[in-house]
Amino acid sequence: MIDLCKVTKTYITGTVEFKALKDIDLQIDRGEFVAIVGPSGSGKSTLMNLLGCLDVPTSGEYRLEGHSVNKLTSNQLADIRNTKIGFVFQAFNLLPYATSYENIEVPLLFAKVSAKKRRDRILELLALVGLADKLNNKPTELSGGEMQRVAIARALANDPDIILADEPTGNLDSKSGTAIIEMFHQMWKSGKTIILITHDMKLADQTQRIIRLKDGAIDGNGNLA
Amino acid sequence: MINFATVYNVFIRDFHKQKKRITLTLLALGWGTISIMLLLGFGEGLHTQLSINQKGMGDEISILWGGQTTIPFKGLGKGRHIHLFKEDPAYLKKRIPELRYIAGEYHRWGAAVKYGDKILSEHINGIAPEFEMMRAHIPMMGGRMINELDMQLKRRVAFLGDGFKERLFGDEDPIGKQIFINGMPFMVIGVMQEKMQMSSYSGSDEDKVSIPATTFQTVFGDRYLDNIVYQPWDVDNMKSVERQVYEAMGVRYKFDPNDERALQIWDTAEGAREFNNMLTGINIFLGFIGSLTLLIAGVGVANIMYVSIKERTREIGIKMAVGARRSYILFQFLIEALLITFFGGLGGMSISYILTEAFKRIPIESEVLDFMGRPTISLEIGLIVVSILGIMGIISGLFPAMKAASVNPVESLRHE
Numbered sequence: 123m124i125d126l127c128k129v130t131k132t133y134i135t136g137t138v139e140f141k142a143l144k145d146i147d148l149q150i151d152r153g154e155f156v157a158i159v160g161p162s163g164s165g166k167s168t169l170m171n172l173l174g175c176l177d178v179p180t181s182g183e184y185r186l187e188g189h190s191v192n193k194l195t196s197n198q199l200a201d202i203r204n205t206k207i208g209f210v211f212q213a214f215n216l217l218p219y220a221t222s223y224e225n226i227e228v229p230l231l232f233a234k235v236s237a238k239k240r241r242d243r244i245l246e247l248l249a250l251v252g253l254a255d256k257l258n259n260k261p262t263e264l265s266g267g268e269m270q271r272v273a274i275a276r277a278l279a280n281d282p283d284i285i286l287a288d289e290p291t292g293n294l295d296s297k298s299g300t301a302i303i304e305m306f307h308q309m310w311k312s313g314k315t316i317i318l319i320t321h322d323m324k325l326a327d328q329t330q331r332i333i334r335l336k337d338g339a340i341d342g343n344g345n346l347a
Numbered sequence: 348m349i350n351f352a353t354v355y356n357v358f359i360r361d362f363h364k365q366k367k368r369i370t371l372t373l374l375a376l377g378w379g380t381i382s383i384m385l386l387l388g389f390g391e392g393l394h395t396q397l398s399i400n401q402k403g404m405g406d407e408i409s410i411l412w413g414g415q416t417t418i419p420f421k422g423l424g425k426g427r428h429i430h431l432f433k434e435d436p437a438y439l440k441k442r443i444p445e446l447r448y449i450a451g452e453y454h455r456w457g458a459a460v461k462y463g464d465k466i467l468s469e470h471i472n473g474i475a476p477e478f479e480m481m482r483a484h485i486p487m488m489g490g491r492m493i494n495e496l497d498m499q500l501k502r503r504v505a506f507l508g509d510g511f512k513e514r515l516f517g518d519e520d521p522i523g524k525q526i527f528i529n530g531m532p533f534m535v536i537g538v539m540q541e542k543m544q545m546s547s548y549s550g551s552d553e554d555k556v557s558i559p560a561t562t563f564q565t566v567f568g569d570r571y572l573d574n575i576v577y578q579p580w581d582v583d584n585m586k587s588v589e590r591q592v593y594e595a596m597g598v599r600y601k602f603d604p605n606d607e608r609a610l611q612i613w614d615t616a617e618g619a620r621e622f623n624n625m626l627t628g629i630n631i632f633l634g635f636i637g638s639l640t641l642l643i644a645g646v647g648v649a650n651i652m653y654v655s656i657k658e659r660t661r662e663i664g665i666k667m668a669v670g671a672r673r674s675y676i677l678f679q680f681l682i683e684a685l686l687i688t689f690f691g692g693l694g695g696m697s698i699s700y701i702l703t704e705a706f707k708r709i710p711i712e713s714e715v716l717d718f719m720g721r722p723t724i725s726l727e728i729g730l731i732v733v734s735i736l737g738i739m740g741i742i743s744g745l746f747p748a749m750k751a752a753s754v755n756p757v758e759s760l761r762h763e
Binding site for chain 2: 171174176177196197200201203204205209211215216217218228229232233276279280
């Protein structure tokens with residue numbers, strides 16, 4: 123499903139060139155639960171941005187479902203992020219002025235879903251993440267765990283195939299963190315491809331496969347023993 | 348797809364966060380709008396008033412005088428005087444179907460007009476009923492203008508200019524009263540309504556005593572008409588009518604129709620056109636000054652949009668991450684800029700409207716106001732200002748919005 127071939131990402135600041143990713147070869151199959159681990163500065167976030175179509179490779183090829191994303195227009199990339207990929211961020215990244223309901227509604231609006239269908243879908247998702255009673259609360263009125271659950275509901279809004287999670291439990295206490303990880307397991311069981319970016323090995327151990335990054339290159343890639 | 352409720356909510360939230368800045372921008376916009384509205388309103392008032400004043404002498408008329416030939420014609424030498432006769436208006440009317448009204452006119456200065464013990468030396472004018480329409484000789488209530496029967500019967504009736512009436516009668520009602528012109532009795536049948544007259548060829552109408560042209564000719568025995576006044580059905584035909592007048596009169600009095608000096612014609616419509624162009628020029632100038640004021644407010648809108656975008660970089664990143672196209676971000680910020688412009692403009696327009704309406708209702712008697720008119724806000728001005736505001740809102744919103752739409756989603760998600 124995801125196929126990276128000799129992917130490189132180089133950042134140029136002034137005259138300084140920085141290779142964030144070096145010749146990455148990576149395949150992730152549909153329905154896999156994968157952890158990408160590595161110390162900070164290892165290129166985890168850069169890899170996630172590429173996988174999430176927020177950015178395009180400097181060289182090499184990224185094929186998603188058999189189609190190269192290298193040459194896609196910004197509108198086509200936006201449509202992929204809207205329908206095929208769901209993001210869950212460490213900092214939740216909810217719109218601060220919008221309620222839970224409105225936050226979940228954003229990707230549905232971009233997907234031009236009708237008002238009635240939007241409403242049904244949002245209520246269904248809020249029930250799924252256990253926040254049916256918090257639909258009118260703004261992020262400031264929610265706990266960290268609740269905010270992350272709203273973010274998960276938002277990620278699932280357009281029923282994407284891939285969920286990309288960047289340190290989803292990083293800002294949560296252990297109890298909330300466990301609950302969130304449990305949700306990822308449920309999503310995985312329902313057929314989603316989950317890519318979890320973390321430096322927490324305990325979390326990574328709960329996935330099918332761990333990809334280790336070091337200095338922008340893959341240092342280890344395989345099933346857990 | 349843009350959810351307008353969301354855009355509006357974001358605008359309201361921003362308003363609370365940047366109350367002072369947005370309020371000042373709204374004030375600047377309101378101020379700019381008021382400036383342009385009042386300047387244009389002033390121009391419009393001036394235009395309307397001057398147009399009314401200009402019609403004081405007559406609307407779309409030409410004045411025809413006799414002249415002197417400068418070209419020999421059919422054996423006749425140059426330097427012949429061409430005079431106008433009382434039969435000429437009827438002759439021209441018959442020959443030129445484009446003419447709506449035409450009438451001859453006599454003048455006599457220094458006639459003695461007496462009422463009671465008062466004797467004034469005045470300008471007596473021999474006119475026809477057509478002057479009511481052509482030369483704005485509109486009677487006040489209770490009186491009338493000279494009519495066809497007065498002409499036919501050569502009645503000794505007089506229609507007074509309002510200024511003259513004041514001088515001879517004061518506050519007394521003159522209708523039905525007898526006055527003496529050079530010792531001959533005349534009955535006053537009407538007084539002209541007060542009018543503002545900006546141009547004239549024989550003095551101000553308010554100071555004249557008008558009597559039927561037929562009576563004038565009988566009483567004073569004038570051989571020639573002093574001038575003829577005519578008005579075509581369509582003012583656009585003024586030039587062609589003028590040509591036909593030269594041709595018809597040339598046949599009648601045997602002069603070359605191309606001899607410009609054989610007759611003299613004053614086309615007042617041409618003057619009115621030039622005058623209108625000048626007024627339009629003044630309006631454009633006033634509008635330009637107002638637009639400059641508004642432009643400064645536009646810079647304020649752009650400034651606040653740039654600040655808003657900087658503060659909301661993360662929000663832009665989040666929206667892009669969940670699938671917002673760049674065009675959505677562009678429109679969102681553009682609509683916000685237009686909302687600010689809309690509210691500022693609406694406020695300014697409302698205040699301008701209230702100000703001009705209030706000014707109209709203040710009962711000030713002033714000759715300056717009679718001449719300049721009072722600022723008037725027309726639908727046209729409203730549309731012009733709305734268009735300028737719209738263009739300004741789009742321009743001042745477009746550049747910040749383009750900047751917002753061009754942010755890198757990766758960078759903006761990292762933005763704190």
